[in-house]
Structure formats: C-alpha cells, structure tokens
Amino acid sequence: MDNWTFGITMVVVGMGGTILTLWILSLLMNVMKRIFPITKEGK
Amino acid sequence: MSEAIGNGLYGLVAGFLNMHWSNPIMIVIGMILLYLGIKKDIEPVLLVPIGFGCILVNIPLAGLMEEEGFLRIIYDAGIITELFPLFIFIGIGAMTDFGPLLENPKIFLLGAAGQFGIFLTLALALALGFTKLEAVSIGIIGACDGPTAIYVTSKYAPHLLGAVSVAAYCYMSLVPIIQPPIMRALTTKEEKVINMGTVKKSVSKTTKLLFPLVVTVLGGLIAPKGLPLLGTIMLGNFMKESGAVSRLTKASENEIANIVTLLLGISIGATMDGKVFLTSQTLIILGLGFLAICLDTACGILFGKILKVVTRGKVNPLIGAAGISAYPMSARVVQKEGQKYDRKNFLLMHAMGANTGGQVGSVMAAAVMLSVLKGMGVI
Numbered sequence: 001m002d003n004w005t006f007g008i009t010m011v012v013v014g015m016g017g018t019i020l021t022l023w024i025l026s027l028l029m030n031v032m033k034r035i036f037p038i039t040k041e042g043k
Numbered sequence: 044m045s046e047a048i049g050n051g052l053y054g055l056v057a058g059f060l061n062m063h064w065s066n067p068i069m070i071v072i073g074m075i076l077l078y079l080g081i082k083k084d085i086e087p088v089l090l091v092p093i094g095f096g097c098i099l100v101n102i103p104l105a106g107l108m109e110e111e112g113f114l115r116i117i118y119d120a121g122i123i124t125e126l127f128p129l130f131i132f133i134g135i136g137a138m139t140d141f142g143p144l145l146e147n148p149k150i151f152l153l154g155a156a157g158q159f160g161i162f163l164t165l166a167l168a169l170a171l172g173f174t175k176l177e178a179v180s181i182g183i184i185g186a187c188d189g190p191t192a193i194y195v196t197s198k199y200a201p202h203l204l205g206a207v208s209v210a211a212y213c214y215m216s217l218v219p220i221i222q223p224p225i226m227r228a229l230t231t232k233e234e235k236v237i238n239m240g241t242v243k244k245s246v247s248k249t250t251k252l253l254f255p256l257v258v259t260v261l262g263g264l265i266a267p268k269g270l271p272l273l274g275t276i277m278l279g280n281f282m283k284e285s286g287a288v289s290r291l292t293k294a295s296e297n298e299i300a301n302i303v304t305l306l307l308g309i310s311i312g313a314t315m316d317g318k319v320f321l322t323s324q325t326l327i328i329l330g331l332g333f334l335a336i337c338l339d340t341a342c343g344i345l346f347g348k349i350l351k352v353v354t355r356g357k358v359n360p361l362i363g364a365a366g367i368s369a370y371p372m373s374a375r376v377v378q379k380e381g382q383k384y385d386r387k388n389f390l391l392m393h394a395m396g397a398n399t400g401g402q403v404g405s406v407m408a409a410a411v412m413l414s415v416l417k418g419m420g421v422i
Contacts, residue, residue: 001421003170006175007170008166009415010179010412010415011163014161014162015159017411017414018155018407021266022403024261025148026151027148028257028261029148029257032249033245036253037245037247
C-alpha cells in the first residue's frame with residue numbers, strides 16, 4: 001500500500017471511527033441518564 | 044610495572060577519551076530538562092527523571108543501556124512490555140471525574156474533534172518521508188497524552204521514543220502558551236461571551252458506575268487493539284466510582300502512579316543516547332508535535348462553532364479548545380480566556396466536560412488507529 005492511500009485511509013477511517021464511536025457513546029450516556037435518573041438524595 | 048600504571052591511568056580517563064561529540068550536548072540537554080522541570084515547573088515529575096536518565100545514558104562506558112545495565116532492565120521490564128503506560132492509566136482513571144462530561148454528553152464530540160491533529164499530522168509525517176509506523180507514532184503526539192504516546196511509540200517505533208515522549212510532555216505543559224492565541228484568532232467577540240449557564244447536577248451514581256463499563260465493552264468491541272489503553276483507564280475510574288476499593292484506588296493514584304512515573308521517566312531518558320537522538324529527524328518530530336497540538340486546538344474550536352450553530356447559540360466555541368487530553372490545564376485556559384471578555388462567564392465546568400471528553404477521545408483515537416492499522420495489515 002502506498003503512503004498516499006495509507007494516509008487518506010487513516011484520516012478518513014481513523015478520524016471518522018473516532019467521531020462515530022464517541023457519538024455512539026454520547027447517545028448511550030443520554031439513554032443511561034434517562035434509565036437511571038438522579039434521585040433527590042443524589043441531588 | 045610502568046605499563047600496569049599506564050593501563051590503570053587509562054582506565055581513569057577512558058570515559059573522557061571515549062566521549063562521542065553528541066554526548067556532552069545531550070548532557071546539557073538533560074540539564075536543560077532538569078532546569079525546565081525544577082525552575083519552570085514544566086511537568087517536573089516527568090522531566091526530572093527524564094533529564095537525569097538522559098545524563099546517565101550519555102556517560103560513555105557505563106553501559107547502563109547495554110544488556111544487564113540497570114536502565115536496560117527497567118526499560119525492558121516496563122517499556123518493551125508496555126506495562127508502565129498502562130499502570131499510569133489506571134492512576135489517571137482513578138483521578139478523573141467524568142461527571143462534568145456526563146452532565147452534557149454531546150460535549151463528547153468536542154473530545155473527538157480535538158483528535159483531528161493526530162490524523163492530519165500523521166498524513167504530514169508520511170508526506171515528509173517517515174515510514175508508516177513512524178508517522179503513526181509522530182501523529183500520536185497530537186493526542187496530548189503522554190502515556191498513550193509512549194504506549195504506541197514503544198510498540199511501533201521504539202527508536203523515536205525519546206523524541207516523541209519529550210515532545211508530548213513538553214507541549215502538554217505548554218498548553219497555556221500555545222492555545223490562547225489560536226483561541227483568540229478563531230473566535231469572534233460575540234462567541235467569546237456566550238454564557239453557557241451553570242452545570243446542573245443530573246447524573247446518578249448508577250450512570251457514573253456504568254460509564255466505565257460501557258466505554259470498555261463498546262470501545263473494546265470497536266477497537267480491540269486499543270483495549271489495554273481503554274481497559275486500564277476505565278478500571279481506575281470504575282474503582283473510584285464504586286467506592287468499594289478505596290485502598291486500591293488510593294494506591295493507583297498515589298503509590299503505583301508515583302513509582303511507575305519515576306521508572307517511566309528514567310527509562311525514557313535512557314533512550315536519549317546522543318548518537319540516536321541528535322538527528323535532524325528529532326527536530327522535525329518536535330516541529331510536527333507542535334503542529335499537531337495547534338491543529339487539535341483549531342479543530343476543537345471549529346467543531347465548537349458547529350455545535351454553537353446546531354444548539355442555536357448555547358455552546359461557547361472556546362470550550363472546543365479543551366477537547367484535548369491535557370487535563371485540567373486546557374479547561375483552565377478556556378475559563379481564563381472566557382473571563383477576559385466577560386468576568387461573569389464561568390466556562391470552567393463545561394470546559395472540564397470537554398477536557399475529560401478529550402481524555403477518552405485521545406485514548407479512543409489511539410485505539411481506533413491501532414485497529415485500523417491491524418485491519419489494513421500494517422501491524
């Protein structure tokens with residue numbers, strides 16, 4: 001694999017994969033906050 | 044008799060006679076690192092052992108990095124096996140409160156945007172003629188995360204470990220100098236004064252406890268090659284949030300972290316042998332590392348602007364600059380910069396959220412990168 005293909009793949013898949021993973025995590029965190037809301041004692 | 048005396052005297056001056064031209068320069072560089080650590084307070088717990096290790100390894104004939112030399116034994120035990128950065132990660136996890144991030148999970152995306160510098164620098168390093176794995180190790184300086192940079196470099200480009208580690212730790216501590224001009228240049232006066240309000244406490248204990256488990260399982264499934272990094276930082280955080288193993292948590296954030304930091308620092312210093320370190324390549328790596336952190340900051344702010352538009356002006360783009368792993372320095376820089384334009388604007392807790400997002404983001408970016416490399420058959 002030449003450097004050009006490697007570099008572009010890393011930028012697109014690497015950065016895209018990082019954003020996608022963290023976006024999914026942020027969605028999951030929102031879901032968890034709804035399933036396990038903070039109690040009055042917790043506040 | 045006279046020959047024996049001559050040989051004996053030679054033994055006493057052999058160190059001077061065998062000095063390579065690069066050794067005295069590196070001893071001075073080691074002293075500069077000690078000076079920066081002690082007098083300028085730049086990451087002293089790392090720069091002091093690194094500086095001293097650098098001096099030790101540049102004294103000829105001592106053989107400290109040869110087989111059975113004590114620095115070689117430490118290096119082989121902790122760097123080659125990748126154990127030291129992983130132990131440090133347990134401590135970092137135990138010290139980090141992900142609460143501000145969980146209060147506003149969309150800020151996670153700023154932690155992703157703050158990793159753009161890694162990939163752009165990787166591409167630039169390739170263009171400058173570095174090999175694929177060298178470029179990966181140079182790009183990872185942009186994670187702004189010392190242990191991640193050491194983990195990746197020791198595995199894939201160990202000959203660059205000294206330059207990459209010194210760049211990563213020095214630039215991390217220079218965040219208060221590097222970031223503000225970029226923040227000022229990329230935001231308007233109206234954006235700088237956006238008030239994001241106070242952070243309301245909305246995260247339950249259960250959510251905080253589940254967070255490290257979810258990140259470990261999901262992150263591990265997506266990027267299994269990075270699971271050691273993800274797993275150790277989340278183990279530390281899980282122990283902290285569980286509250287059930289306070290002895291282990293305290294040991295992780297104090298005794299273990301301190302001992303490993305000392306051994307890690309001295310091992311990194313030991314890789315700074317003048318014959319290997321003093322090359323034009325080192326200067327290029329230092330330059331690329333600086334560029335990586337500038338790009339991280341710029342991309343974080345630009346992504347903050349996108350979030351501002353999406354949320355109809357509720358997000359201050361300045362907090363995008365905190366989407367890097369330099370915790371909590373970067374968040375403090377955002378707070379300070381925001382207050383220059385509005386004394387009543389408290390961005391600290393929002394920036395802390397972005398900053399902890401940057402911590403997870405940098406580890407996730409490294410994990411994703413390693414898994415992509417594995418998928419392409421490069422490693």
